[in-house]
Amino acid sequence: MATLLLLLALIFEIAFTVYSIVTKETHKKLKSWIRIGILAVFVILTLSQIIEWSFRWVMLAAFLFILALKSAVSLIRKKTPHYKTSSVVWKSTFILFALVFTAAPAIVFPQHKAPKVTGDYAVSTATYTYVDKKRIEEFTDTGANRFVNVEFWYPENADGSYPLLVFSHGASGIKTSNASTYNELASHGYVVASIDHPYHSFYTSSEDGTKTMINSDYNLEVSNANKEGVYSKEETYGLIQKWMKQRTDDMNFVIDTILAKTKTDNDFVYQHIDTDKIGVFGHSMGGAASVWLGRERDDIRAVVNIDAPFFSDLVYKKEIDDYVAKSEAFSTPLLNIYSDDVWNQLDSNSTYVANKLDNEQFNDAFTVHFKGAKHLSLTDLPLFSPILANILQGGKADIDKYYSIETENKLILQFFDYELKGIGQFTPEKTY
Template sequence: MGIVLLILAGIIEVGLAVYSIKTKSNQKRIRNWVRISALIVFVVFVTIIKWSLRWEIPAAVLLIFGIIAVISLLRNKEEKKYRPVGNIFKAVGTWVLIAVALLPAIIFPQHKAVAATGFYDVTTKMFTLTDDKRNETFTDSEEKRKVNIEFWYPKNAIGKYPLIVFSHGAFGIKASNSSTFENLASNGYVVVSIDHPYHSLYTRDSDGNMTLADQSFMQEVQDANNGVYDEETSFKLEQKWLKLRTDDINFVMNTIKQQASNQASDEVYQLIDTNKIGLIGHSLGGAAAAKLGRDRHDIAAVINLDADLLGGELGVKDGKPVINKDIYPVPLLSIYTDTMKNLMESVTDPNLVLPQKYISDTAPDAYEVFIKGTNHLSLTDLPVVSPFFAKMINGSTDKSTTAHAADKYKVLETMNEIVLEFFNSYVKDEGSFHAAKTY
């Protein structure tokens, strides 16, 4: 809709400029009425759409234009001398100002929500947790590590519900898979999503302080994706990243379990059944979730969204990768995109066994699912929330190509259905899990 309004504004400004040049007049009165009409039309427009922050800036600009136009009409001053160049600059300047005002609507267009399938209404709550046992390694202040979390859970519910813990990908945010969280919560789960400060694109704590992604971390990830490092260096970096993630997840899970046993804690903690816990993560978060599936004994099931598992399932000996041969101990579902499928198929060395392939071949409850027509970010909400950013990020990091892009809503609906069925089976112990190999 933002693009449509921008094109419409361009047509109007070009039309006014052409008409002014043709009539050799500034057409001040017509311009004023156009500004007033544009404001009226926009007011009517926002009454039939969902009002949000994306429309506040263009509304303010049009309101200012409208006020100036009304004052100009009331004062009814004589027109200034006609200057063709001035009219052209005025048209371009007005259009540029409107374009800037419409940027939020263009980058984050209004979109329909991915439907939740459960019957519970869902509410959210955010907390900032401080880990007194860890110093923040990204600063020199010796402050303690703070982790921001957000819960999605059934509203006005009673009883106990399983806990699902989510970890986002590199440069992701805790809201990256909100549609998945909404769907799980509507079906009787408490979901907690973790913002990993300095790994997250941005995060804001309970005091309103914002933390952006660390530049050195971003550069390391980009260099690793571009093959800058040798295998041993890549492995060490992945271990460093994973340690931060798993330390954060362990801290959050242990804190939640403590709060759940405290009768004086917030109501959301009282809803959690700490005997039923599942983990899920995207990309680096998926690798961290899979690693904790081995490390902890209170995890019922793990879902990996498009992570290669190299950091958690490989070691290095004499400069060569060595795979973990221990049977994966808990049910593991890996949902992959064309990006990961292409990566797997590019491995032609018969002596190199991919860890996810080894797990699926040896573990009794390991599953692999591929969703066609997808790329790495398709398993997040970003293609729906901001198609602009999704294309930009994929264009810079994803070198694979997708011949036929799948419908972004259908992808999320399919993924959310699979995720729910898997956790229902292995966390709630309701029914058996069945999934096709390819969707």
């Protein structure tokens, strides 16, 4: 929609400029009426919900309003400016650049249909900020306690108790990275708590409105760790331990806080959690942290790992300067969902050495491969911003973005239904 509107506007401006130059007239009156008409059409499209009003349209709407207002004033004054080619060209050039600039948010973040939500429950959300009084924030020197922002997706007007699922985002993601998954799960009777890991997330907003951006040093560490020759394998292993401690400490704190609140807090969300049925899942670094918790906590009954290495099972051997897999069986039910980006690394002796399909410590794990998918295909980003997704993951994925996320959501729901609710059988295909 945004691209089409921008294209039409650009064609009009260029055509009208050429027309003015050929006829050597400004045609000010006609142009003014057309610009007023364009604003009217934009308003009609918005009111009819063909254009879904959101942040993406604010700048363009403001610019169209300014143009229409200026045109209305020009019509009232009835002043016909003297034609001058250079003036017509410069004004047109400015309008063209302004249109592209103000339409950019709607192009980068286009309107898109939401993935299917198939459950019977309507879904509500709630956001809270938890402060960990046992930890001092390591990313600042203020001496403040570590805080974590958590958003819940849960069945609206629920009358029962439902399993708790805790999600952890990727290295520089945000807590809403897989919002379509949370909606699908909540619609089927789950309480989903998604965590923003401050300074690991691209940005997070606390209950009091405070915004916290990603830490530049951490972001550089992650970037350099994905490049050859920047860090030694021993240095990379040390970074992994640091990152995982931050992540798992956050997740443990959130789960423990929620469990405590189910006993003391009358908030609707907490009173509908079945504390005997807890699952964790995450994408990328969040998936690695989820598997780690599956080893640490006895109350975790199911884990979904989305495109992540088993950092919990990675051991660095100094004598061979390489990684090996831990020799300890993983007993928590586990579903692995891999894109091509990870699947193609499973046979290498990299940080994915523990993920190898022949690793006997994970004999009971379910593993599926989304052929043609890239790393971010397993999040909502390709829907929310295809341009950003393609830039961040180095190109467009071959898999259909709706097929990818809706199939992923279906598999995660079926897995948790089977492991936490005892519903049906879970027999996924190996490749999708």
